[in-house]
Amino acid sequence: MAAHPGGLTATAAVQIRDLHRSFTDDRPVLSGLHLDIEAGEFVALLGRSGSGKSTLLRALAGLDQDASGTGDIAVPEQVSVVFQDSRLLPWQRVLRNVVLGLEGPGAVGRGKEALAEVGLAGRERAWPRELSGGEQQRVALARSLVREPELLLADEPFGALDALTRIKMHGLLRALYERHRPAVLLVTHDVDEAIVLADRVLVLDRGVVKTERRIDLDGTRDPSDPAFAAVRTELLAALGLAGGAEITPEES
Numbered sequence: 217m218a219a220h221p222g223g224l225t226a227t228a229a230v231q232i233r234d235l236h237r238s239f240t241d242d243r244p245v246l247s248g249l250h251l252d253i254e255a256g257e258f259v260a261l262l263g264r265s266g267s268g269k270s271t272l273l274r275a276l277a278g279l280d281q282d283a284s285g286t287g288d289i290a291v292p293e294q295v296s297v298v299f300q301d302s303r304l305l306p307w308q309r310v311l312r313n314v315v316l317g318l319e320g321p322g323a324v325g326r327g328k329e330a331l332a333e334v335g336l337a338g339r340e341r342a343w344p345r346e347l348s349g350g351e352q353q354r355v356a357l358a359r360s361l362v363r364e365p366e367l368l369l370a371d372e373p374f375g376a377l378d379a380l381t382r383i384k385m386h387g388l389l390r391a392l393y394e395r396h397r398p399a400v401l402l403v404t405h406d407v408d409e410a411i412v413l414a415d416r417v418l419v420l421d422r423g424v425v426k427t428e429r430r431i432d433l434d435g436t437r438d439p440s441d442p443a444f445a446a447v448r449t450e451l452l453a454a455l456g457l458a459g460g461a462e463i464t465p466e467e468s
């Protein structure tokens with residue numbers, strides 16, 4: 217099979233082999249983790265607080281300088297990252313935030329298109345502080361997608377939003393995904409969010425991927441549907457939770 221620039225085979229977006237990461241000597245965070253994500257596949261990652269979800273995402277993004285460890289990671293050349301906070305530059309207008317670092321005469325036009333795609337046409341000259349939290353996350357999505365990433369890494373991108381805004385953002389992210397088809401790794405605490413959005417859900421436990429569940433629900437992925445509820449129950453059990461309880465830290 218042909219190799220990608222990052223050492224990937226042609227159909228892969230992520231290949232992780234035997235990944236170890238730790239911050240202290242006593243307890244490794246990731247201990248021999250393997251993970252493959254196909255090009256264009258949407259994967260959600262669940263796990264208790266402290267189970268190492270962000271550590272894994274940061275390793276993929278090349279942002280894990282604080283950690284020590286070994287293992288092989290292959291990702292595509294174009295990787296975008298979205299965090300829980302939008303990380304917009306407050307002294308730059310919205311459009312400038314989207315196209316910052318992009319070169320070429322078409323950059324501004326592509327930035328405007330991306331803003332229109334996330335429902336913010338006409339807000340190009342607004343300052344970030346003039347936008348709601350949900351709108352700021354829309355800008356963050358536009359900024360990541362304008363770079364046409366082959367891999368989108370998202371670390372609880374909707375974690376700080378209210379429930380209604382979050383549901384709207386699910387629809388937006390899924391629509392953007394269908395249109396652009398990057399591979400996605402979404403870290404979330406929210407089991408329903410994982411089931412609504414992903415094609416495959418992973419549960420991280422004690423440093424490795426413990427459970428893997430393909431989401432093969434037909435149609436609208438309605439949380440009130442019995443088939444949806446059955447998947448939810450299965451994933452909550454994998455997280456060590458019997459019902460709809462809060463996800464507690466891994467060590468508890």
Ligand SMILES: Nc1ncnc2c1ncn2[C@@H]1O[C@H](COP(=O)(O)OP(=O)(O)OP(=O)(O)O)[C@@H](O)[C@H]1O
Pocket residue numbers: 239245263264265266267268269270271272282405
């Ligand atoms: N920069 C760091 N320095 C020291 N320890 C760290 C650092 N980053 C993470 N850790 C530790 O590594 C473990 C895993 O953290 P990580 O943030 O990856 O977990 P998580 O699953 O994303 O948690 P949460 O769901 O609460 O965000 C935790 O015990 C955390 O305290």
